[in-house]
Amino acid sequence: MKLKTGDKVKIISGADKGKEGTIMKVLNKTNRVVLDGDGLSKVKKHLKPSQANPDGGIMEVEKPMHISNVMLMDPKAKVPTKVGYKTITKKDKKEEKEVKVRFAKKSGEVLD
Numbered sequence: 155m156k157l158k159t160g161d162k163v164k165i166i167s168g169a170d171k172g173k174e175g176t177i178m179k180v181l182n183k184t185n186r187v188v189l190d191g192d193g194l195s196k197v198k199k200h201l202k203p204s205q206a207n208p209d210g211g212i213m214e215v216e217k218p219m220h221i222s223n224v225m226l227m228d229p230k231a232k233v234p235t236k237v238g239y240k241t242i243t244k245k246d247k248k249e250e251k252e253v254k255v256r257f258a259k260k261s262g263e264v265l266d
């Protein structure tokens with residue numbers, strides 16, 4: 155999956171289209187992400203009375219959003235961009251390693 159926890163994303167479809175948020179959690183099995191932001195991807199859930207919540211009522215819960223509905227924000231240009239992978243050589247003390255990193259396709263900025 156190309157998105158990771160902590161990435162800034164923009165919602166490109168759905169009820170919250172155009173809003174920005176940060177990824178709190180990535181659900182790999184279902185290809186979904188949970189976003190952190192004021193009112194992003196929240197739904198109202200009706201709860202029956204229980205021992206933990208004796209009154210029941212309506213509660214707002216963060217709902218996971220499909221990964222195809224969000225797009226990574228370019229850190230340099232501040233616009234939505236696609237994510238690519240490339241290998242770069244990284245120098246550690248005495249040896250050189252090839253490391254696979256993510257980069258923003260619009261500006262070429264390395265994300266990792």
